Amino acid sequence: MSAQKIVKAHNILEKTFQTRYPFAKSPIFTDGKAVLFSGEVGEIIRADETLQITIKEIFSPFCKKVDFNKNDLAERFFPMGRNHNVIIDPKRQFGQPVVGETNVLTETIFNLFKGGESVSMISRLSPQCRMTKIYIDENISPHIAAGLAILEKPTGDQFEVLSIESVFGRGALDEEWLPKIGEEKAVVITQDINIYRTRSQRVLFEKHHVGVFFLSPPSKTGYQYWEMVEQIIKRWRDIKKHCKGKRPFAFRCTSRTDFERL
Incomplete structure (x- = not known):
């Protein structure tokens, strides 16, 4: 997505939600090509000059992977779904993927496995894996x-x-x-x-x-x-x-x- 599209969407959403940080609001989505947001009755709308309504079902699975706080700001993201222990949390490890509620980077686990460590050995090092x-x-x-x-x-x-x-x-x-x-x-x-x-x-x-x-x-x-x-x-x-x-x-x-x- 071009920087021009992002800036244009930001300006539209800033006015819509009356916040300086509209991209952190829960009704915001993207398909990689455009920025979209949720309307008053749940419809999904393109954040551009067309304000075109799109299909809600496409984005529903993504919404289930995100935790929002009481102010509707994105708090945590489960990139592989909630049934996996990979979490992206801005408050931990500068937003890099970690294992569950720990501060263990998924990259660390991958490097250990890539380096030849056994799964049983890695699980002993990472309590969340057990x-x-x-x-x-x-x-x-x-x-x-x-x-x-x-x-x-x-x-x-x-x-x-x-x-x-x-x-x-x-x-x-x-x-x-x-x-x-x-x-x-x-x-x-x-x-x-x-x-x-x-x-x-x-x-x-x-x-x-x-x-x-x-x-x-x-x-x-x-x-x-x-x-x-x-x-x-x-x-x-x-x-x-x-x-x-x-x-x-x-x-x-x-x-x-x-x-x-x-």
Whole structure:
């Protein structure tokens, strides 16, 4: 994209958003050829003299890779998607790609591998590479996942809590996210015991070597929000302990019973 286009887009957006730094605002996108922005009802508009509306779906996947703060300014970028531990954060390493929540440059990891170091050796040098990911299914509030992530982080136990809905999008098919979770040697917490009872779904979990924890609710409507918070917190130590087991595995508990292996 030419400097002329960038300057012209900057001038248009500066007036539109009434800020001196419009390129850091969340409604701003680019396809490499033009600068675009989001209108009042979500439409995508070219930031040039045409103000042409373009197709929103093209840019939606990119938006999911960016964290914005409360002022709608871009804060962090996940270039490979949220299910990978590569992050670009202006506050760390001058905005160079780092591994997860560490200050370890991805370039450092690559150079070690290129220089002949084994994957096991590199993982010992980088704690983030050894983290166990615990995914919260979309039948459990993503706010619970976010809260658990905050509570777990200071422990230093190398567990990362994520929401399937936040990472892969609401309504993502099992066939889409299970292979990726399996590659990460991650585990899933869910209320849906039918996943295990339905042979095709159970085979899918086993095929990708995923560990599953079923928190079976006392009724078909599932746990209410605070009931689920109570159940997970009460069983969190057991969940972390069972995460050390060989995958695939499946454990189930009810509101009154401890985990039992299925």
